[in-house]
Amino acid sequence: MNVTFLNKQGRVNVECREGETLLQAGLRYGVPLPYSCGAGVCSTCIARSKPGTVTSMWPQAPGAQNLNPAKGECLLCQCVPVSNCEILVPGKVVLTENSGMSPQHQFGQLVNLEEIAPSVATFELELDQPITFLAGQYLLLRLPAMEGYRPYSMTSFSTCSQNPTFVIKCVPGGRFSETLFNDKFKAARVDVFGPMGKATFDPAEERDLTCMVGGSGIAGIMSILRQSRDTNYFSEHKLTMVFGVRKPEDFFFLDELREIQESVPANINIHLAVSDSSDSNSVPAELAGLPIWRGFVHEVAERVMAKDLSGRLGLLGGPPAMLDGSLRLLLSAGVPVHDIRYDKFG
Amino acid sequence: MSESNEDDWYPLCSIDDLAEGTLKKFEINDIALVAVRIGDEHRAFPPFCPHMSEPLHESGICAGAVLTCSKHLWQWNLLTGEQQGPAEKALLMYETSVRQAQVWVRIEKELVYDYQEEDEEDDFEW
Numbered sequence: 249m250n251v252t253f254l255n256k257q258g259r260v261n262v263e264c265r266e267g268e269t270l271l272q273a274g275l276r277y278g279v280p281l282p283y284s285c286g287a288g289v290c291s292t293c294i295a296r297s298k299p300g301t302v303t304s305m306w307p308q309a310p311g312a313q314n315l316n317p318a319k320g321e322c323l324l325c326q327c328v329p330v331s332n333c334e335i336l337v338p339g340k341v342v343l344t345e346n347s348g349m350s351p352q353h354q355f356g357q358l359v360n361l362e363e364i365a366p367s368v369a370t371f372e373l374e375l376d377q378p379i380t381f382l383a384g385q386y387l388l389l390r391l392p393a394m395e396g397y398r399p400y401s402m403t404s405f406s407t408c409s410q411n412p413t414f415v416i417k418c419v420p421g422g423r424f425s426e427t428l429f430n431d432k433f434k435a436a437r438v439d440v441f442g443p444m445g446k447a448t449f450d451p452a453e454e455r456d457l458t459c460m461v462g463g464s465g466i467a468g469i470m471s472i473l474r475q476s477r478d479t480n481y482f483s484e485h486k487l488t489m490v491f492g493v494r495k496p497e498d499f500f501f502l503d504e505l506r507e508i509q510e511s512v513p514a515n516i517n518i519h520l521a522v523s524d525s526s527d528s529n530s531v532p533a534e535l536a537g538l539p540i541w542r543g544f545v546h547e548v549a550e551r552v553m554a555k556d557l558s559g560r561l562g563l564l565g566g567p568p569a570m571l572d573g574s575l576r577l578l579l580s581a582g583v584p585v586h587d588i589r590y591d592k593f594g
Numbered sequence: 595m596s597e598s599n600e601d602d603w604y605p606l607c608s609i610d611d612l613a614e615g616t617l618k619k620f621e622i623n624d625i626a627l628v629a630v631r632i633g634d635e636h637r638a639f640p641p642f643c644p645h646m647s648e649p650l651h652e653s654g655i656c657a658g659a660v661l662t663c664s665k666h667l668w669q670w671n672l673l674t675g676e677q678q679g680p681a682e683k684a685l686l687m688y689e690t691s692v693r694q695a696q697v698w699v700r701i702e703k704e705l706v707y708d709y710q711e712e713d714e715e716d717d718f719e720w
Contacts, residue, residue, distance in 0.1 A: 294646060340682055576655045579655050579657040580655075582658075
């Protein structure tokens, strides 16, 4: 199908493959379409189509609930064309510019699922073709017979990788994660599209960092930390980080975080936060050599890094409430929005 | 206060009801609005983000005189309504005033954003 994206700034034509979403087709051609989650949640990619020219693969997507059908509103990340079509992209994005990114379709095999904390596992994706990605980016993965793709950030970093690794939390009712956990250790073949995402970091930016992450939202930050460690980035730059979960037993990656902390103790401060205060005696003062605080990530961050926020790059990852609290903290501290990076998956 | 029709002015709340930098939603004659205090100033505006109509009393974050919608980080100067950073539309504002420790708001008509302005696209007819 031929798809034309247009707005007041111009128009661009792309060829959309069978079963491919409008967003994927556009991104594959380097069209700088607006998006964040790529998976029907955040509604960043709302656009407009003419009646009957597109259909949604997942009409019940959370991000589709506020669409106005009378205006032809649709989610680029969920809709596929049923005929050649024109898509009106709102805003001032210059569609004829090239994004410089070119995510692609391929297949991969999920292997080495390993439970590392209650309802949290790591897994590896054996890709048919190697990919190049930026630290902090994610891939869209789809199991056979699933309505749509789900976004998962790489925890590993390599300039060219055929075996990226991920961390996943088993979400009750979440088809992807429940299938994975129920079929424990059974390799599954998945559709893959990517790399995606703008919450990236390049050591060439030469910035001090503050990171606020919750649960499996640490994934993209781990990729950034691993790249930074491997390039000895923190010998010249500072990192302050808060990693939060509900209970002490929910933590994971702590040995590696401690190693990162100990690699340049003068420049790196990693704190842990536990939000469940139902048993006040069960929280130790530290875990794996890292200090634990009681409270939500943004509350602990306000306590331990308030003076470190200004002038730094803020990297966030986690569930919506954690992101909102952390955003509030950063904005209140005067951090400009262009210095705050996150992808909104929830 | 302007020379507007006195009938257009409505008492909103006591000045003590508005906490610094905290968005509070009100409804007057079936018209919803959000109000906030910035220092000694008070502002009232429609409860929806001009971008994608997010409920600003939930998604809005105030830091000083800057309002940010956490959905897509659109920002405005709360004192003037002018857009900042990535925002592409200004915040519409109701006129406010303080009389005897009460915040008043002038509602001549409900302020609504034109989310359909893209219809003006010359070669995109519906």
